[in-house]
Amino acid sequence: MALLSGGHVMIEDVPGVGKTVLAKSLARAAGCGFSRLQCTADLLPADVTGVTVWDQHAAAFRFRPGPVFANVVLVDEVNRASPKTQSALLECMEEGQVTVDGETRALPLPFMIVATQNPVEYEGTFPLPEAQLDRFAVRVAIGYPPAADEAAMLLDLAAHDPLEAVRPVADEAGVMAARAVVDRVHVDPALARYVVALVGATRRDPRVQLGASPRAGLALLRAARARAVLAGRGYALPEDVRDLAHPVLGHRIILSPEAAARGAAAAEVVRDALDAVPVPL
Template sequence: MALDNPQQNLPQHDVPQDNLPEGDLPGGGLPQEASTQDDLFAEQFQAIVANVGQAILGKHEVLELAATCLLAEGHLLIEDAPGVGKTSLAKALAITVQAEFGRIQFTPDLLPTDVVGATIWNRVANTLDFQPGPVFSGIIVADEINRASPKTQSALLEAMAERQVTVDGTTHHLPRPFMVIATQNPLEHEGTYPLPESQLDRFMMRIEVGYPSAQAELDILDAHSVNSPLDSLRPVLDSQAVATLADHAASVFTAPGIRRYLVQIANATRQHPSLVLGMSTRATLALQQASRVRAAAQGRDYVLPDDIKELAVPVLAHRLMLSPQARAQGTPGARIVDEIMGSVATPVG
């Protein structure tokens, strides 16, 4: 649903799973080929990526992952060096989908009420009024989230998991879309509080932006010579359109064989000798939902094993707790994810 056609909707697909033989994959006459609605999803997905790409040059794959996370209604952790465009990416994404943008600069003295808001006495009306915090924005940048105390970090837990906050016994619902894009610097560790596993597990993906190529950096110098590209960026969708796209992605068909594949991957992480903590059930659900968005973005109404393989590292690597021996050897989580994906048999139809 683009802004110039606000009445256009994406109907959901209700594919009867009970009529499909166990283990069969899409194709060969099971779910139908990409329909007009699936093509429309793919077009609007690419419109989001292209629009954000006007401000973030040379990072098409990173932008696709960010758009996938948004439409899967997940949260994003960007771990990278300062100055590579983490905050600009979040601002461009908020402008693209007409979402209110909020920024929280996490510091050691930040309080939970600075994040979620507080109830304040109104002397004029003699009432207690709730003053919402920046968490009530649509897309929020939690800048350098690991610099705040664990108590303040946990203030985001309810918001990220349940899309609501409770202050003084009153529950306040957050807008839709609601996405937290948290950043942290992997190089500086003094004065930081590492994110606990429970917090990391609430981020659907962790990605790195990385430095641009030489040509992309030349283009950035030219694009920023007078004004920032963010100043001329215009929305291509509205918040209602994003909600409709997210609903459509949630209806993408996942065959029984694909679901078993997800469970086998989860079990493999829980038995891997280099891990002391494998995938949670939340991680399995996140991988399924992200794979549905990727399938829809390619014009399909069914998930393929390749969708899961492409998203396994950004969705899973940050959730796995390495054993002391693996940490001592410097084994990256991404390598273990690749090992696990290679050890689990790919389902075939």
Template sequence: MAVGTHGESYANPHPPVPPHGASRNGAPGLEGLAQVAAKIRDAVESVIEGKPTAVRLALTVLLAEGHLLIEDVPGVGKTMLAKALARSIRCSVRRVQFTPDLLPSDITGVSAYNQELREFEFKPGPVFANILVGDEVNRASPKTQSALLECMEERQVTVDGTTYRLESPFMVIATQNPVEMEGTYPLPEAQRDRFTARISMGYPDPAAELEMLDVHGQSSPLDRLTPVADAADVRALVEVVRRVHVAPSVRQYAIDLITATRRHPDLRLGASPRATLQLVRAARAYAALDDRDYVLPDDLQALAVPVLAHRLLPTAEAQLERRLPEQVVADLVNRLPVPAPRR
């Protein structure tokens, strides 16, 4: 489907977001979002060469108030992408190296007895940060992985019966190796469903790898990366994204796509209602990055595989035939009719 042909037909007749500049209350409009997002993208791409699609998806997840799972073989830049995105924003960042002996309290925090005060006091864990970088998350035990469930969905942590709210923005950027790698535990379905999108870095093309030898040869480009935005900027941009319009026909298209995964014969577990919400949120952010205040079906199509595939479980027959969930979602996108634009 051509993006520009009928794009205006999906637009809001009463747009809540000014197309350019600042909104009435002084918050940044779409033009301000595009400018700040471009600075963040350029900062990350100064470290990650030749991966513009992965960088854009990471930025989309950030603006959609989601969490990102980066899965690939060792050495292709998963942790580098996570750290570059975190360093490009002036906010609190914590990193956790997931290992088999890591405990849930090592992530959430623990209540320790203070001898001087003669009472228990809470010592926050690394999850109390704006961006939490979890390196090799599937090398920890399922019990430790489950420590992230509450904070990723509800933006809070409960320890010893007391609930602590997390600051906004809050984003988990986790990396993992494929399950075929030695010493890994597969992420449970509930954990995968809380990640807005999963991306793979892939090997760089020869030209980008040659440039990497020059850029990374003497020192890490992360050392030269300076923040280009802060937490307040991200919060303001998130507010802009929330007001991006989604036409009723586009919403129905998202529902049709999700419903098709639940009825597909190659899948024993389809996408959840949480997946529907996160697909639409990501589409809003994706549209805003294109300087649009309305979502097109093209946005849902572009995000369907990274947002949905990791949540789906293939049947045993599909696994034997090596039919991946990514292929199923791509086929559904090609087969489902696109909603007709409003005349």
């Protein structure tokens, strides 16, 4: 849904559950270009966006693109990069472009960032600021598989690369055509008002220091349109919005220190907003 709606994804989960394989599989199935950026504390912004170098043979400066010049970019362990390097992703995530040495270059379309981070290991990490978290359309977790599925995985994947079984079912043009279909999905004005009411309820919650932004409402409605397309509908329903509220809104809500000390969670705020706001008929 994020790929079809033009959003970026944060996968927050423990190591070894398949975050990297998921991103590679998505890029391969979509027939899109893929690149990976492994974040470390000494990573520089130029390592992300690219750098201008002197070409001795041509006697001129040439731009060497960085890993963000791909359709699907895996930013692995994004919270291990320094804040300066993390900020290099802000422009490309919001505007689909990169400015280096005063020159702006457009990124390829479609463009999508899939970032990962470990939620239980904080030593040597730099938490993402709210402005950057807000640029991720959804935050998801994979979790551990059921015991039977994990046993089957051990037998099936021990002898070969799981990515070998993934075949392209589209290409860049196909993904962009699908995005155009998503943009044409009908949204009733009452549904738009419902999204605004949900977002507003998170801002008024006494447990919240910073609620969901207008960008969150846009992301929620775009994701709902993509869900409608995947369901074979040309119109979005309140059920689409409600099913996507937690992954779209949860990571954007900043609790007050008092609420956090009491053990409150952003998921509770989203759940209470869903319960409090009337669903349009």
